Amino acid sequence: MVDNLEYNSDRPQxxxxxxGRHIQKMVEQTVxxxxxxxxxxxxxxxxxxxxxxxxxxxxxxxxxHKLWDQLIIMSDFKLDVDAPFPKPSREELSERxxxxxxxxxxxxxxxxxxxxxRMIDVANSWEEGDKKEGxxxxxxxxxxxxxxxxxxxTVEDKVIFDHLFELSDGKINLKGADEDLSEAKDLVKNKxxxxxKHHKGGRGRKRN
Numbered sequence: 545m546v547d548n549l550e551y552n553s554d555r556p557q558x559x560x561x562x563x564g565r566h567i568q569k570m571v572e573q574t575v576x577x578x579x580x581x582x583x584x585x586x587x588x589x590x591x592x593x594x595x596x597x598x599x600x601x602x603x604x605x606x607x608x609h610k611l612w613d614q615l616i617i618m619s620d621f622k623l624d625v626d627a628p629f630p631k632p633s634r635e636e637l638s639e640r641x642x643x644x645x646x647x648x649x650x651x652x653x654x655x656x657x658x659x660x661x662r663m664i665d666v667a668n669s670w671e672e673g674d675k676k677e678g679x680x681x682x683x684x685x686x687x688x689x690x691x692x693x694x695x696x697x698t699v700e701d702k703v704i705f706d707h708l709f710e711l712s713d714g715k716i717n718l719k720g721a722d723e724d725l726s727e728a729k730d731l732v733k734n735k736x737x738x739x740x741k742h743h744k745g746g747r748g749r750k751r752n
Contacts, residue, residue, distance in 0.1 A: 559617060560614055560618055563594060563614075567590065570590050571590060572619070574623060574625075575623050580624075580625075583624070591612065594614070594615070595607075595608075595611060608629075609629045612629050613629070613631075615627075616632055653707055653711070655690055655694035656687055656691075657690065660683065660686070660687060660711065663679075663683050663686075664712045667680050667716065668716070680718070681723060681725075684701075684705070684718060685725050687704050688701070688726070688731060689732065691704065692732050701724060705717075705718040705719045
């Protein structure tokens, strides 16, 4: 009995450890089956067992595709069966993914966030008119609110207009506009009200 014991250190390394060694052995045995029909039958049985590990996903088409890919991978790409999906190749698995495109950063005005630049670009792409003017004013007010959240003080509209002019590459110029931005107290009042309410709630709570 002791002589027949197997230790993990003596066993082959699992290709996908999440499924355990029993599934891995089933896959290896299926690879050795000579009869194609019997091999296909065994492969479908293994897929069913793998799906039972995630019963809420086993009937989702994309998940089925993933299971068949994992089955081929666990066979070290040796399993020859009639899979309902294109089989992955070793070359595809070893390919390095394309680098992620990270959003641009503007460290000089980091407090505005990256979405402000996207909004400005959208505004620049619109035709002149009331709709574009309304969007630009909304952007400027949002910039002022972001500035106040960062600075927690007051800021003149001229500062926001200068920053907007710079971030828009000189395409949006509100420096000589008659339009005034919202008052600082109106832009941050909701935040202050929430803090005050939250503070009162904490002090008034009774402890058991």
